[in-house]
Amino acid sequence: MYQIFIEPFRFPFMARALAELMILGALAGTVGVLILLRRLAFMTDALTHTVFPGVVIGYLLSGEGGIFWGALIAGAATAVLLTLLTRHRAVTEDAALAVLLTTFFAVGVVLVSRESGYTADLTAFLFGRILTVTPAQLTQTLAVTALVIAMMVILRRPLLARSFDPEGARASGYRIGLLDLATNTVVALVVVASVRAVGTVLVIALLIVPAAAARVVSDRLALIVPIAAVLGAFAGWAGLAVSYDASIHHGLRLASGGTVVLVLIAGHLVALAAAAVIRRRPRPVRRAA
Amino acid sequence: METTPEPQVPPPALDLDEVTVAYGPALALENIDGMVAPGEAVALIGPNGAGKSTLIKAILGLVPLAGGRISVLGRSPAAARRDVAYVPQADTLDPEFPISVGQVVLMGRYRRIGWLRRAKAADKEAARRALEQVGLADRARHRFGTLSGGQRQRVLLARAIAAEPRLLLLDEPFNGVDAVSEQALLDAIALLKQDGAAVVVSTHDLALAHLACEEVCLLNRRQYGFGPTQATLTPDRLRATYGGHALELRGDRVIVAHS
Amino acid sequence: MTAVDRAFLEAVLLGTVGGLISVQILLRRLPFFTLAMTHATFPGVVLAAIAGADLYAGGGLFGVLVVLGVLALSRRPEQGTTTAIGIVLSAGFALGVVLLSARDGFSKDLTAYTVGQILTVGPGDLTAVAVVGVIVLALLSVAGRQLTFRAFDPGGYAAAGYRPTVIDMALLLTVEAVIIVAVPAVGAILAVAVLVAPAAIARLWTHNVTAMTAIAVAAGIGSGLAGVLISTRYDVATGGTITVVTGTLFALSLAATTTWTAITGSRRGRRQAADRPASAVTGPSHLEEVG
Numbered sequence A: 001m002y003q004i005f006i007e008p009f010r011f012p013f014m015a016r017a018l019a020e021l022m023i024l025g026a027l028a029g030t031v032g033v034l035i036l037l038r039r040l041a042f043m044t045d046a047l048t049h050t051v052f053p054g055v056v057i058g059y060l061l062s063g064e065g066g067i068f069w070g071a072l073i074a075g076a077a078t079a080v081l082l083t084l085l086t087r088h089r090a091v092t093e094d095a096a097l098a099v100l101l102t103t104f105f106a107v108g109v110v111l112v113s114r115e116s117g118y119t120a121d122l123t124a125f126l127f128g129r130i131l132t133v134t135p136a137q138l139t140q141t142l143a144v145t146a147l148v149i150a151m152m153v154i155l156r157r158p159l160l161a162r163s164f165d166p167e168g169a170r171a172s173g174y175r176i177g178l179l180d181l182a183t184n185t186v187v188a189l190v191v192v193a194s195v196r197a198v199g200t201v202l203v204i205a206l207l208i209v210p211a212a213a214a215r216v217v218s219d220r221l222a223l224i225v226p227i228a229a230v231l232g233a234f235a236g237w238a239g240l241a242v243s244y245d246a247s248i249h250h251g252l253r254l255a256s257g258g259t260v261v262l263v264l265i266a267g268h269l270v271a272l273a274a275a276a277v278i279r280r281r282p283r284p285v286r287r288a289a
Numbered sequence B: 001m002e003t004t005p006e007p008q009v010p011p012p013a014l015d016l017d018e019v020t021v022a023y024g025p026a027l028a029l030e031n032i033d034g035m036v037a038p039g040e041a042v043a044l045i046g047p048n049g050a051g052k053s054t055l056i057k058a059i060l061g062l063v064p065l066a067g068g069r070i071s072v073l074g075r076s077p078a079a080a081r082r083d084v085a086y087v088p089q090a091d092t093l094d095p096e097f098p099i100s101v102g103q104v105v106l107m108g109r110y111r112r113i114g115w116l117r118r119a120k121a122a123d124k125e126a127a128r129r130a131l132e133q134v135g136l137a138d139r140a141r142h143r144f145g146t147l148s149g150g151q152r153q154r155v156l157l158a159r160a161i162a163a164e165p166r167l168l169l170l171d172e173p174f175n176g177v178d179a180v181s182e183q184a185l186l187d188a189i190a191l192l193k194q195d196g197a198a199v200v201v202s203t204h205d206l207a208l209a210h211l212a213c214e215e216v217c218l219l220n221r222r223q224y225g226f227g228p229t230q231a232t233l234t235p236d237r238l239r240a241t242y243g244g245h246a247l248e249l250r251g252d253r254v255i256v257a258h259s
Numbered sequence C: 001m002t003a004v005d006r007a008f009l010e011a012v013l014l015g016t017v018g019g020l021i022s023v024q025i026l027l028r029r030l031p032f033f034t035l036a037m038t039h040a041t042f043p044g045v046v047l048a049a050i051a052g053a054d055l056y057a058g059g060g061l062f063g064v065l066v067v068l069g070v071l072a073l074s075r076r077p078e079q080g081t082t083t084a085i086g087i088v089l090s091a092g093f094a095l096g097v098v099l100l101s102a103r104d105g106f107s108k109d110l111t112a113y114t115v116g117q118i119l120t121v122g123p124g125d126l127t128a129v130a131v132v133g134v135i136v137l138a139l140l141s142v143a144g145r146q147l148t149f150r151a152f153d154p155g156g157y158a159a160a161g162y163r164p165t166v167i168d169m170a171l172l173l174t175v176e177a178v179i180i181v182a183v184p185a186v187g188a189i190l191a192v193a194v195l196v197a198p199a200a201i202a203r204l205w206t207h208n209v210t211a212m213t214a215i216a217v218a219a220g221i222g223s224g225l226a227g228v229l230i231s232t233r234y235d236v237a238t239g240g241t242i243t244v245v246t247g248t249l250f251a252l253s254l255a256a257t258t259t260w261t262a263i264t265g266s267r268r269g270r271r272q273a274a275d276r277p278a279s280a281v282t283g284p285s286h287l288e289e290v291g
Helices: A012-038 A041-085 A093-113 A118-127 A135-154 A156-164 A166-171 A176-198 A200-217 A221-249 A256-280 A282-288 B052-059 B077-083 B101-113 B121-133 B149-162 B179-194 B206-212 B235-241 C003-027 C031-051 C055-073 C080-102 C106-115 C123-152 C154-159 C164-186 C191-205 C209-234 C238-275
Strands: B014-023 B026-036 B041-045 B067-072 B084-087 B167-171 B198-203 B215-220 B222-228 B247-250 B253-256
Touching: A012 A041, A012 A135, A012 A156, A012 A176, A012 A200, A012 A221, A012 A256, A041 A093, A041 A118, A041 A176, A041 A200, A041 C031, A041 C080, A093 C031, A093 C191, A093 C238, A118 A200, A135 A156, A135 A176, A156 A166, A156 A176, A166 A176, A176 A200, A200 A221, A200 A256, A200 C080, A221 A256, A256 C080, B014 B052, B026 B041, B026 B052, B026 B067, B026 B215, B041 B052, B041 B206, B052 B067, B052 B167, B052 B198, B067 B077, B077 B084, B084 B149, B084 C154, B101 B121, B101 B149, B101 C123, B121 B149, B149 B167, B149 B179, B167 B179, B179 B198, B179 B206, B198 B206, B215 B235, B222 B235, C003 C031, C003 C123, C003 C164, C003 C191, C003 C209, C031 C055, C031 C080, C031 C106, C031 C164, C031 C191, C055 C080, C055 C164, C123 C154, C123 C164, C154 C164, C164 C191, C164 C238, C191 C209, C191 C238, C209 C238
Parallel strands: B026 B222, B041 B198, B041 B215, B084 B167, B167 B198
Antiparallel strands: B014 B026, B014 B067, B215 B222, B247 B253
8 A cells, every 4th residue: 555655756847746636626626616516527528628729829928837827818719709699599508518619629638739749738738737736836726726615714614605596595685697607717717727737638637537526425514525625635546556556566557647536437337336335235124114 | 772881989099007206226216197089188287307208208108108008099109109298398499400390290201101102292291281380381491590489390290190090199399489379289189170180289388388288187196187287287286286285275276386 | 523622512412411400400309419420429439449440330320328327317316307417428429539649649639539531521421411411311201200209299190199209319310420420521519500590590481390490501501611711711620611601691590580570570570569468477497397
């Protein structure tokens, strides 16, 4: 156990990767509960793809440092366009999302395909470069985390009211439009912060799976949030450790981001099985009574 | 010598025998009994969640019975499907769906048209007549979603009429419907009854039950009465059905207040 | 036939097939489901490549598993279809990534799978698209009416005595078949553009399902041809260019139809307002209607 789960992180680059993944896992797990309650999985997936052109343009304009800001601008543009598009009555939200997602992503693909390192750049964006996280990046992630957590703590009551009963929330004086903008901003911030480390395709897993697994185990929000956060962080740790161990000791190169997601999925399956066992248990008691 | 033909007794349009429906361990309906003859209408009356929709689904054969038996026109619900038409609540349908009123009504003929064949002139004629019966013949080319709520409900009734049913099931057809549409719905239902179709309609509206139905079934998971409208809609029975607290009496009128 | 000729032919075929099926995907509110299927078909293709088996068979087999997985997960009420799709989507893609990373030639193959390479399609790919096209045409001519009924009024469809599962399975399997033949040309992520955008464009122009289908096919073929033309001239990624053209077409249609409604709408708007009751009826939530 020690050899697999502790030893690899003696190396500074592994320790930084671990810190980044665990922070992001906990953050995404927490925000994921909001996504679950609002049923925003599709919008989240769209956001993970639409930041791609921002990443590319940011990189082309000012190198590594431009990535974060490019992604942020693209994320904001998505949120605004999506709100405008769904006002049109003939455009359903899912169609609008699908068109936005693919068009934005395609712009990124076209821009990247002009560059020489086409495949390498695309791969980095899709699957992240967790092992090259710098101390500056870690600081950035911490700042985003603080900002997002602060927003969620302050807005927790109106956000919950709006998720449960939009009409009631409107009636009691909350501004639904502003709350939705806040929600989209929170999700976009998490996506932007994690995209460079874990890659676009895997952010969606971090944002959806821990919360869904927590929801299977409990129906109390006070438990779901911490369970999701812990599961997200744990999956980051275990996935990183397993992929490291496989490549060093068994000669099997496993992409670390993908391994993290598979650990998450395994956690979800365990949660489903556990819930099934718990639900089965009271039955014989009832029959005996 | 002329021999008089043996008088044939048609089977009842609907025969409920100790019908029990369960969702998991919870009973949604328990021991419902009753019979509806051709040309008659029965109102299902009870509070929200009383099992009215469940009973309609059971008559359609869409939920399994935990006990008892349902026979429709002397057959099992599944076997009688072709002679049964169902009218859902209009506001459960997407108003943005790209479909015309005429197309919606023609859906009532799909079972007859089959999979591969094109709609025949007779099918189109039946759809046109049905739309005329609900007073919306001039709206055939409009998009379904551009109509008012009451008009949409009438289109859905026209769809059911086009299917030439012998048993018609309506789920809360009068909810949020304007006075003109309400009258159009009542007229169309009366016409169907004249032609020998039986009607089952779930509703909150006791006045409409008096207007449209010979019989009522008082329902709140259990059955609190089944019989002629006037005799069955008594204050005591209604109080029992609605749990007693949400009821007011003024002379011979009964008002059920919903929380 | 040169590679560019084949690319043009593939674009036309794919535009037609995608345009036809996209209308059904839009009406049944399946865009997100389609996205999940494109992502989750990916590990099937990777597995088939590793095992040296037929890529189409591998992708297809996995696609069927995905359909079953989503249907099974979304039966749990607290999960919801959207969440179930999200989980299956990320599981599928992660499995594909891990499998691919375990063998050599990681990034080159991966790019082909994610964004496609229409300039390398062979006669076999063209035949596959044509065969799937015949399947789509068969489905639409046998069950077109019933598909519209099912999408418009699920409760009424079951009440009329049809079996919803049968037609749902037929539609989902056909969508999966289209995805499998679209992936080699435009890639797993951009395949959604071919399968959703044409109908979204058409829906802006008309309320009629038949007219929608015609416009969707035209939009599919047009953006396919324009995409190949532009990308070969300026030497950029073809799948990406096709998608950008489709997106531009959507934006232009949106602008044109909105302007048109603004010009003619004041008159029509008054008439509609008179017909409409004061309380507007709200439609079902768009994202909940997937299953």
